[in-house]
Amino acid sequence: MSNRINESEAIAFLEGHDNFLIFTHNSPDADTIGSAIALVASLRALGKTAVAFNREGVPERLAFLEAKEYFRAELPCDLSPFTLVSVDVASPKMLSGGDETLTFALSIDHHEINSISCDNLYLHADYPAAGEIVYELIKGLGVGIDQTVAGALYAAISSDSGGFRYDSTRPETMYAAAELMRAGIDFAKINRLLFDSKSPAQIAVEKLAYEKLEFHFGGKFVLVAVTQEDLDRIGAEDSDTEVLNQIPRTVAGALVSAVIKPKGTLMKCSMRSNEMISVAEIAAQFSGGGHYHAAGFSKEGATVEEFRRLVIDAVGEKLESL
Ligand SMILES: [Mn+2]
Incomplete structure (x- = not known):
């Protein structure tokens, strides 16, 4: 059984650990990728070692997130030195290549039926996107939100809330988006690439x-x-x-x-x-x-x-x- 933790415990967890390996779900979307980029960039800003992982890599249609320096597509042979974190991954089935059997130190998620094997679960089922949870965590960590982080989080939240149209969108979601806009991101371009661009x-x-x-x-x-x-x-x-x-x-x-x-x-x-x-x-x-x-x-x-x-x-x- 995983231990449900609250926001201050989640922040303390991130502050108290290092060497983060952050897992994203298969068929990755902008929420899982954007949330992971923002987490990695913010943990690095705190002087920690962090990298995100997706076995499939980051899909071409999310290339605008410029995930390269934050992501790797192979796992180290020995995972024991790493703090394993999953973000936006609801179930072991959303992992692949043997990762289904891993136990995570922390799972950050917004899916009510989270069944990830983890020691600590930080979950807000009423949030439209994992990106909004990560946004609050980064604020709590006291790290400044630069354009990279703002763009990644905006894409994460906009994507999973259907461009702020689904009923999961909260008033707080709009405040978060407003603050991310203030970082000077090209939100119109992000929304166009997410919703109005098809190959x-x-x-x-x-x-x-x-x-x-x-x-x-x-x-x-x-x-x-x-x-x-x-x-x-x-x-x-x-x-x-x-x-x-x-x-x-x-x-x-x-x-x-x-x-x-x-x-x-x-x-x-x-x-x-x-x-x-x-x-x-x-x-x-x-x-x-x-x-x-x-x-x-x-x-x-x-x-x-x-x-x-x-x-x-x-x-x-x-x-x-x-
Ligand atoms: Mn999501």
Whole structure:
């Protein structure tokens, strides 16, 4: 069992340790990468040794975060001298390459159903982004927020709050963003690169998503299920497929939307709900997790068709119970 700690304990932890190795989740997004950059830069500013880690590296579409000097893609053979910290990683399944079995000294997260093996857990389930938690920690550490840190945190928070539009956005989130803006960052550019910039491969994935839209239960549930063959046909890399999630949820009248797609040998389903239905509860039926309005589950070796049946039945049951 991990020890739930509060903000001052989390700050004391960071002050009291050194040699940080900060883990980010697979299929990394701007929240996990931006939070890690900000943590590493701030710990270094305190004179500590710190580096962030992602086995997949930092995706090309997040290149604007200039993560190179903060990240490495290989682990040292001996992890024992390091203080292992995870940020924005909700479950061992969001780690890979054997890292699933690690126990972390500290897990910093905003996912209610955090199941990371850790000695200390610092979690705010009501925050829209891990970046907002890290922002407060850095303030607590008394480190100045320079443009690098401000840009990384702004990207983290803006990304996970949907550009400050999701209902997870708090008044405090806006104050944090305002302070980050004061550092002189080009926030308009960050938002454009996060939300309004798509590669030709991403456009091809979007086109595929529109072709594959399925309407169930009178349009209350909208689903997109794509196979590896579909993705291979259009030459899409895994990092291009994130845009899939944005298509079904825009359909008016849908209470729940879902995207099913393979990632290597893993089958993944991510769900969104607009209101009334907790997709976290549906995900939990299949050992997954997430938030009320955004959650998912995955299984090694499952087929698209199996997942289609599972999710259609589970959503159908929920809709019936309304
Ligand atoms: Mn996050």
